[in-house]
Amino acid sequence: MSETPLGRFCWYELLTTDLEGAQDFYRQVVGWETGTWQGEGPPYITWNNNGTPLGGVMQLPDDALADGAPAHWLPYLSTPDVDATTARAERLGGGVIHRMEIPEVGRISVLRDPDGAVFTAYQPSEDTPGHDGPPALGEFSWHELIAGDLEAAWSFYSDLFGWEKTTQMDMGEAGIYQMYGRDGKELGGMMTRSDDMPPPCWGLYILVSDVHASAEVVKELGGSVVVGPMEVPGGEFILQGIDPQGAAFALHSR
Numbered sequence: 001m002s003e004t005p006l007g008r009f010c011w012y013e014l015l016t017t018d019l020e021g022a023q024d025f026y027r028q029v030v031g032w033e034t035g036t037w038q039g040e041g042p043p044y045i046t047w048n049n050n051g052t053p054l055g056g057v058m059q060l061p062d063d064a065l066a067d068g069a070p071a072h073w074l075p076y077l078s079t080p081d082v083d084a085t086t087a088r089a090e091r092l093g094g095g096v097i098h099r100m101e102i103p104e105v106g107r108i109s110v111l112r113d114p115d116g117a118v119f120t121a122y123q124p125s126e127d128t129p130g131h132d133g134p135p136a137l138g139e140f141s142w143h144e145l146i147a148g149d150l151e152a153a154w155s156f157y158s159d160l161f162g163w164e165k166t167t168q169m170d171m172g173e174a175g176i177y178q179m180y181g182r183d184g185k186e187l188g189g190m191m192t193r194s195d196d197m198p199p200p201c202w203g204l205y206i207l208v209s210d211v212h213a214s215a216e217v218v219k220e221l222g223g224s225v226v227v228g229p230m231e232v233p234g235g236e237f238i239l240q241g242i243d244p245q246g247a248a249f250a251l252h253s254r
Contacts, residue, residue, distance in 0.1 A: 004080040004123065007161030007182050009143055010130040011076035011122060012047070012055035012204060015064070016245045019045065022057055022071075025221050025243050029214055029251075030206055031138055039104055049138035054129065071247035073204050074110075075119050075143060077161060078130075082107045082123035085160065089113075089121070092156050113156055115148035115200035132185055135207050141252050142205035143188030150178060150192040153200075163187070169233065198248070203240065205252040211237040214251050218243075 016022040023034050026047065033048040034057075046053040060071055079085040086096060086109040093114035101107045106124040113119070135141040147153035157163055158180075166186050169177040179189045193200060208214050211229045218225055218241050226248075228239030240250045 004078055004128050005132070005182075006079055006085075007163055008078045008128060008130055008132065009075055009140065009187060010078045010124075010128050011120075012140055013074045013076065013120070014047075014055070014057040014071070014247060015060040015069075015074060016057060016071045016243075016247060017060055018245050019057060019059055022243065022245055022247075025223065025245075028221060029217050029223075030208060039102065049136070054139060071243070071245040072118075073202070073247055073249060075202050075204060076108070076122040077119060078128045079121050079123055079161075082109050082121050085109070085121045086111065089156075089160055092159055094156065094160075113153065113200070115153060117145060117147070117153075117200040117202055119202060132183060137207055137209060139207055140204050141207040142250075144203040144205065144250070145188070145190040146193045146197055146201055146203060147190055148193060148200045150176060150190055153190055154178060154180075157190075201248075203248065203250050205238065205250040208251050208253050211239050211251050211253040214253075215239055215241075 014022060026032055035046045035048050035053065037044045037046055045057045047055040047057065089111050090096065095112040097110040097112055097118065099109045104125060106122060109121045111119055111121055145153060163180045163182050166179040166181050168179060171177055174194060175192050177189050177191045179186055181187045215225050215229050222244040224242045226240045226242060229237050231237055237253050238250060242248055
């Protein structure tokens with residue numbers, strides 16, 4: 001077993017209200033296949049990109065629905081010691097939502113940062129999913145935090161996962177967009193939310209061949225495009241959307 005890295009985005013889980021509908025949507029928009037992993041509990045549906053699992057999809061729990069939680073994507077971040085990461089998150093002002101051990105898979109801790117954005121710390125039993133190379137088509141290519149306060153959020157995550165600041169962009173009245181990474185690889189960006197943005201949350205971008213073509217597929221399948229397609233620095237394009245079950249997602253093309 002290789003050493004588990006600290007702070008790698010390694011798994012992406014969709015919690016949805018319609019398992020079949022969500023699978024059909026992302027198969028057509030992104031080109032993923034789905035598979036089934038059978039452990040000790042109920043079967044778990046995986047998102048597979050060219051045969052390699054990169055995430056999964058589950059039914060949104062009834063208690064979450066009762067609390068008003070929408071369908072949503074949840075990023076997993078690897079850690080060699082989930083107990084230590086959980087305790088550190090609490091010391092830094094975060095909170096614990098749920099902890100569990102999954103036989104043959106590992107231990108997870110669903111955490112809330114001090115602003116309320118949710119993520120999962122994951123200590124795998126075997127090799128850590130994902131990789132540290134450039135993202136391929138169909139993989140998640142950018143991880144964007146809409147924070148209550150950029151500086152406070154940066155202090156929390158850099159302490160928790162050892163991330164490093166890379167470049168930043170001055171967006172005028174919208175403030176600073178701070179890029180970050182680990183081991184020389186840029187992972188995403190963070191910004192302070194404005195009043196017209198959703199509450200603090202993680203936005204996850206999937207690399208596709210053509211955002212403009214994907215936008216038409218999204219709309220044909222009953223999803224909505226909220227932002228874009230729009231060009232971003234570097235001659236790349238993004239869109240932000242809502243899938244038919246209400247989960248926010250984002251696409252990126254070069």
